[in-house]
Amino acid sequence: MNRLQDAYKETPFQVNGHGPRKIQVLKEAFENLDGQLESEMYGKGKLIEDFQEKMASVLGKEAAVFFPSGTMAQQITMRIWCDEKGLKKVAYHPLCHLEVHEEDGLKELHQIESVLLADKTRVIEFEDVTGMKEEVACVLLELPQREIGGLLPDYQTLEAISAYCKEKGIMLHLDGARLFEILPYYEKNAAEICSFFDSVYISFYKGIGGIAGAVLAGDNDFIEKSKVWKRRHGGDLISLYPYYLSADYYFEKRIGKMKQYYEEAKELAGFYNQCYGVSTKPEVPVSNMFHVHFDAPKEVMELILTEICKDADVGLSSYVREVTETISYFEVSIGDLYEKLPHEKLTDAFKLLDARMRANSDKT
Amino acid sequence: MNRLQDAYKETPFQVNGHGPRKIQVLKEAFENLDGQLESEMYGKGKLIEDFQEKMASVLGKEAAVFFPSGTMAQQITMRIWCDEKGLKKVAYHPLCHLEVHEEDGLKELHQIESVLLADKTRVIEFEDVTGMKEEVACVLLELPQREIGGLLPDYQTLEAISAYCKEKGIMLHLDGARLFEILPYYEKNAAEICSFFDSVYISFYKGIGGIAGAVLAGDNDFIEKSKVWKRRHGGDLISLYPYYLSADYYFEKRIGKMKQYYEEAKELAGFYNQCYGVSTKPEVPVSNMFHVHFDAPKEVMELILTEICKDADVGLSSYVREVTETISYFEVSIGDLYEKLPHEKLTDAFKLLDARMRANSDKT
Structure with missing residues (x-):
């Protein structure tokens, strides 16, 4: 467990996915299913x-x-x-x-x-x-x-x-x-x-x-x-029922939200692309996912993202991967969490990201 | 679904296993687990x-x-x-x-x-x-x-x-x-x-x-x-947690009962071996399981076992398999259900089995 991962978990608002993979995911899916159903x-x-x-x-x-x-x-x-x-x-x-x-x-x-x-x-x-x-x-x-x-x-x-x-x-x-x-x-x-x-x-x-x-x-x-x-x-x-019954439950829960995730991905990519030294691939997403590339090394981005978790209460990513010694990236995948993000928190987070990217560029 | 399978399911007392494979098996295992545990x-x-x-x-x-x-x-x-x-x-x-x-x-x-x-x-x-x-x-x-x-x-x-x-x-x-x-x-x-x-x-x-x-x-x-x-x-x-967390739950629940299952298997095999035209393999079980062989064809045994379900309230097996045209068998595996069987029900069931096996032998 590294510092960024810890900070991401502890920050109140995360940008990606549907939430942590806890066993509550299974419990929720089975909560209203009749125990007498046969495997x-x-x-x-x-x-x-x-x-x-x-x-x-x-x-x-x-x-x-x-x-x-x-x-x-x-x-x-x-x-x-x-x-x-x-x-x-x-x-x-x-x-x-x-x-x-x-x-x-x-x-x-x-x-x-x-x-x-x-x-x-x-x-x-x-x-x-x-x-x-x-x-x-x-x-x-x-x-x-x-x-x-x-x-x-x-x-x-x-x-x-x-x-x-x-x-x-x-x-x-x-x-x-x-x-x-x-x-x-x-x-x-x-x-x-x-x-x-x-x-x-x-x-x-x-x-x-x-x-x-x-x-x-x-x-x-x-x-x-x-x-x-x-x-x-x-x-x-x-018995495969723990998986397909959960699959069916979440299929019904989320299949109607794919358009929303797609629109939110486009919005979020726009925020990233406005920041200094940051660009998304693709520039305009064609699904709920995209990659974010940074003109900064992995280690620098880990520090910046950790700071954003702590100072802006927003987790943009729990990890960063190296592309080259001076370029890094992470993947974004929009799910249920994005709509729960207060707009002003997101604005603060991107202001901070932009400022830190500029400061880092001045240093190097 | 055949008649024996139906009768076995509907009869009040079954001899084999821990009970039907219902999704309650999963629900029980997860009931007292904290939903916040991470996959x-x-x-x-x-x-x-x-x-x-x-x-x-x-x-x-x-x-x-x-x-x-x-x-x-x-x-x-x-x-x-x-x-x-x-x-x-x-x-x-x-x-x-x-x-x-x-x-x-x-x-x-x-x-x-x-x-x-x-x-x-x-x-x-x-x-x-x-x-x-x-x-x-x-x-x-x-x-x-x-x-x-x-x-x-x-x-x-x-x-x-x-x-x-x-x-x-x-x-x-x-x-x-x-x-x-x-x-x-x-x-x-x-x-x-x-x-x-x-x-x-x-x-x-x-x-x-x-x-x-x-x-x-x-x-x-x-x-x-x-x-x-x-x-x-x-x-x-x-995520494999639906399986290994259930495995752990039932391991703790049943690992101490293996000796009991073994003793019960020996007792039950004894009952079978006292019936006409019935023998178990092995004669004295060495685990919780054994096979029961009948000097009667599969179709005859299905009728007899269905009758025992209905008249003695005891399900001895839900199926019969053919060995030859005149010999058939099924597998027995002792679990939690056996201890719940009233002794007199079991005695009745084996009296009926013995009588029906004799009657069938007279006919042929």
């Missing part, structure tokens, strides 16, 4: 089947299945499409979750190679897909591309990539960990976006704010195969 | 670390890690030991969970071959291990061997197998899904049994009666490696 058994039972059907319908797919994690759901998706094509190669962004956060599970467990599209500064464009030199079984798009601040391709690009993949017999998969968060920008519903894709994964602990868990959706045959792989991976637990 | 994040945090240390200590190992499932924990164990030995082959019983319940995950995900020891009627003995024709990286013992009624080797056999494997450089792994349930028979504590093994998996939803989840224990190096594989498998969830 599913290894994926079979009314509670889980109802939830899966609901999600299939939301995503406009024939079927859906609940997974303990997106890591498991997406590796399995890649495996199924690769087996179907008889080709152990898939294409995705260099900052794709499978490439950077999964200890190479795709390679170690499934012997699937990755072809990297685009580069670390931008999203995958139509030309990246059509210009692929290698044949692949599947292309994975992450909407929004989280690790570069949550960027999105144009809607027309999605349409074009989807049509191209269909024509070439390449499966198209959506990493929709933050799918609901981008719908206000595209002004589309989830099923409309998902119609471009053969398979879709969504997460319940980002904007939805559940405890953990994911849903994978696609046609019946694909989903049936994914259940076999789910068992192989050790994901076919006797 | 771990991807395996890091005080709550999960405390529980893991506690389990490491109970099992007498350097370290332990919580897994969402035993399937995941055990495949990973086999992989680590195989990688260490540079040999993708392990030995276990033909009815091992990895062989019969995991859709060949070990082969499909890890390309590990299995060598089957003993046969489907008995446990693995010392000679099965010493007589292996092939070299293996690891031998897995399941105590008790569930799929044949919960049988155990002698304690001296465990000692001998352990010493032999150590001498030959073969890793020895314990599938201890029901480890706590066998301690009264061996009159040993968990750490004493585990001391024979290099790695141990235990489950929290058998005798302990939790919701799901497993612990894997071993030396520090092994456990650190297992965490990397846990992430690869998609088991490194942001």
Whole structure:
């Protein structure tokens, strides 16, 4: 635990997310549920089947299945499409979750190679897909591309990539960990976006704010195969209800707030961009998230942010990451906490940030 | 849902287990927990670390890690030991969970071959291990061997197998899904049994009666490696607390009752064995579980058991499985419900079972 993290936790107002991940999140979700409801058994039972059907319908797919994690759901998706094509190669962004956060599970467990599209500064464009030199079984798009601040391709690009993949017999998969968060920008519903894709994964602990868990959706045959792989991976637990019942509770609680989070993200990015030596990526957010870059080293920013927690009562971030020796950043993700922030506190916080950034620049 | 299952659910007294798997199981575990406790994040945090240390200590190992499932924990164990030995082959019983319940995950995900020891009627003995024709990286013992009624080797056999494997450089792994349930028979504590093994998996939803989840224990190096594989498998969830906090709650509630369950299992097996055409495997249980075999087809037994539910108010089993056209069986596992059974109800139920078995035998 470092000083900034402590100060962020103790300050009265935090800017990001829905609040700390306390076990009250579970208790709240179960408070009004009847204790006599019966657990599913290894994926079979009314509670889980109802939830899966609901999600299939939301995503406009024939079927859906609940997974303990997106890591498991997406590796399995890649495996199924690769087996179907008889080709152990898939294409995705260099900052794709499978490439950077999964200890190479795709390679170690499934012997699937990755072809990297685009580069670390931008999203995958139509030309990246059509210009692929290698044949692949599947292309994975992450909407929004989280690790570069949550960027999105144009809607027309999605349409074009989807049509191209269909024509070439390449499966198209959506990493929709933050799918609901981008719908206000595209002004589309989830099923409309998902119609471009053969398979879709969504997460319940980002904007939805559940405890953990994911849903994978696609046609019946694909989903049936994914259940076999789910068992192989050790994901076919006797009871997953602590996750999907919470997921359902928070889905209902927050699905109608995605537009609000998006508008608030744009407002907050505006505040950051008015400060000296501070800029957001993207400049105008396309979802509830963005990254904030500082022309100052991580250590300096930690001191400044700690001071803002203490003097302005506002926690802007609990951490800072290094980009280079003189540039640092953090990620912002808007949830329920933002609307509780008094406007004058936020104004004070940004005045202080601007002043401290100027003072730091004078020093160096 | 069939007639027997319905009748079993509706009858006032059930013989097996701790009660139906309702979401009250979760609600009870969390009822008295402070909502302000903080979730771990991807395996890091005080709550999960405390529980893991506690389990490491109970099992007498350097370290332990919580897994969402035993399937995941055990495949990973086999992989680590195989990688260490540079040999993708392990030995276990033909009815091992990895062989019969995991859709060949070990082969499909890890390309590990299995060598089957003993046969489907008995446990693995010392000679099965010493007589292996092939070299293996690891031998897995399941105590008790569930799929044949919960049988155990002698304690001296465990000692001998352990010493032999150590001498030959073969890793020895314990599938201890029901480890706590066998301690009264061996009159040993968990750490004493585990001391024979290099790695141990235990489950929290058998005798302990939790919701799901497993612990894997071993030396520090092994456990650190297992965490990397846990992430690869998609088991490194942001929050696993719904499982391990429930596991801890029910561990404390039931760990002291294993001797009682064992004594009750012996008593109940005695009742079954007094009935015409009924026998238990083993004849005298060595844990809280055993199988009951009937000299009657599955369909006949379903009718008889349904009648016992309705006329004697006692549910002996919710299902029957076919062995041959004329022989059937079910599994019994003693938990909290048994002590709540009025003795006269049980006597009535077994009188009825005996009478119906005789009548059926006369008919055929």
